[in-house]
Amino acid sequence: MTDTVYKNARIVLADEIISGCVAVTDGTITSVDSGTTAVPGAEDFEADYLIPGLIELHTDHLESHFRPRPGVTWNPIAAVQSHDMQVAGSGITTVLDALRAGTDADARALAEQMRTLADAIQDAGRNGRLRADHYVHLRCEIASPDVIAEAEAMLHHPILKLISVMDHTPGQRQFVSLDKFREYYLGKSLMTPDELEVYIAERHALHLEHAVPNRSALFELCRNAQIVMASHDDATEEHVAEAAEAGVMLSEFPTTLEAARAAKDADMAVLMGAPNVVRGGSHSGNVSATDLAAAGLLDVLSSDYVPFSLLHAVFLLPERIDAISLPDSVRMVTANPARAVGFDDRGAIDPGLRADLVRVHFSDGVPVARGVWREGKRVA
Ligand SMILES: [Fe+2]
Numbered sequence: 001m002t003d004t005v006y007k008n009a010r011i012v013l014a015d016e017i018i019s020g021c022v023a024v025t026d027g028t029i030t031s032v033d034s035g036t037t038a039v040p041g042a043e044d045f046e047a048d049y050l051i052p053g054l055i056e057l058h059t060d061h062l063e064s065h066f067r068p069r070p071g072v073t074w075n076p077i078a079a080v081q082s083h084d085m086q087v088a089g090s091g092i093t094t095v096l097d098a099l100r101a102g103t104d105a106d107a108r109a110l111a112e113q114m115r116t117l118a119d120a121i122q123d124a125g126r127n128g129r130l131r132a133d134h135y136v137h138l139r140c141e142i143a144s145p146d147v148i149a150e151a152e153a154m155l156h157h158p159i160l161k162l163i164s165v166m167d168h169t170p171g172q173r174q175f176v177s178l179d180k181f182r183e184y185y186l187g188k189s190l191m192t193p194d195e196l197e198v199y200i201a202e203r204h205a206l207h208l209e210h211a212v213p214n215r216s217a218l219f220e221l222c223r224n225a226q227i228v229m230a231s232h233d234d235a236t237e238e239h240v241a242e243a244a245e246a247g248v249m250l251s252e253f254p255t256t257l258e259a260a261r262a263a264k265d266a267d268m269a270v271l272m273g274a275p276n277v278v279r280g281g282s283h284s285g286n287v288s289a290t291d292l293a294a295a296g297l298l299d300v301l302s303s304d305y306v307p308f309s310l311l312h313a314v315f316l317l318p319e320r321i322d323a324i325s326l327p328d329s330v331r332m333v334t335a336n337p338a339r340a341v342g343f344d345d346r347g348a349i350d351p352g353l354r355a356d357l358v359r360v361h362f363s364d365g366v367p368v369a370r371g372v373w374r375e376g377k378r379v380a
């Protein structure tokens with residue numbers, strides 16, 4: 001029995017937009033047709049867009065709910081719920097929440113609490129508390145002495161979906177220029193200039209001691225456990241070659257055009273931040289997502305630190321770049337991320353796939369999610 005029919009929608013398919021209806025039965029899309037319908041009670045979309053539920057591979061946003069102020073740690077279930085509400089309200093129906101492994105100066109206490117958060121995400125999902133479908137993306141800081149032990153502790157967590165290998169040592173990758181790094185950190189007012197120099201020296205010493213052996217050990221762990229791997233902040237062809245050789249399938253936030261091109265050549269998916277598209281550039285002074293998209297080098301967008309930026313960027317990109325259509329930008333947040341991490345039951349509006357759907361109205365340069373359904377159930 002058909003549960004619901006949505007009519008008068010501009011349906012965004014993989015390569016085209018059609019005006020028509022979508023029917024959903026038991027949480028699954030059962031038909032997609034152009035034209036109208038005689039089914040009574042069909043929900044009228046009034047020519048709004050109907051797009052697949054967004055798939056987010058790297059959000060850091062949960063942390064801001066778990067630690068809403070320095071020194072304040074929130075109830076983990078409540079933090080997950082509050083994060084989830086914003087995620088679902090932004091049209092995201094599948095989300096990989098980024099948790100950290102490996103101590104770094106930004107998150108000394110947080111690292112110990114990652115397991116607690118992963119358990120809270122899993123329990124909240126099982127108990128019907130969440131609107132979106134949540135998984136864990138473990139981001140591993142390889143210059144940290146404890147990263148391997150922490151990654152091992154999380155490796156067989158049932159909702160772990162992706163592991164990324166990071167090295168945020170000043171002067172590397174995200175901050176190739178130490179001056180940019182100083183500017184960024186002093187701007188955050190977390191340290192005095194003298195403290196910052198001590199911090200940089202400490203981080204360099206850790207990098208020299210741990211980065212190389214930890215990188216190999218982590219790749220080995222992931223391959224044995226068959227976890228999808230991502231590299232992070234690739235800046236050079238050498239970074240990409242090293243990742244490709246280890247079996248990495250996803251290059252997150254490459255910092256140069258050269259690295260993004262090398263990643264494409266190595267058949268890796270290239271992921272960039274949607275806030276970068278919305279703002280029109282990178283907050284750390286690296287290559288812009290829009291430039292990569294214009295060069296045909298962008299596969300996946302991620303909301304990073306602002307959940308709503310994902311839907312926003314989808315509608316801004318086609319306005320900014322002639323060669324990118326709305327179906328192209330929608331694929332960057334649906335079919336492409338689904339393929340990158342191995343979801344084969346979602347990511348497009350096709351019969352047989354999960355009815356993860358978003359009704360979007362777009363005017364005045366800002367889209368709005370007027371309705372969000374996960375497996376046919378209205379969640380926002
Ligand atoms: Fe980074």
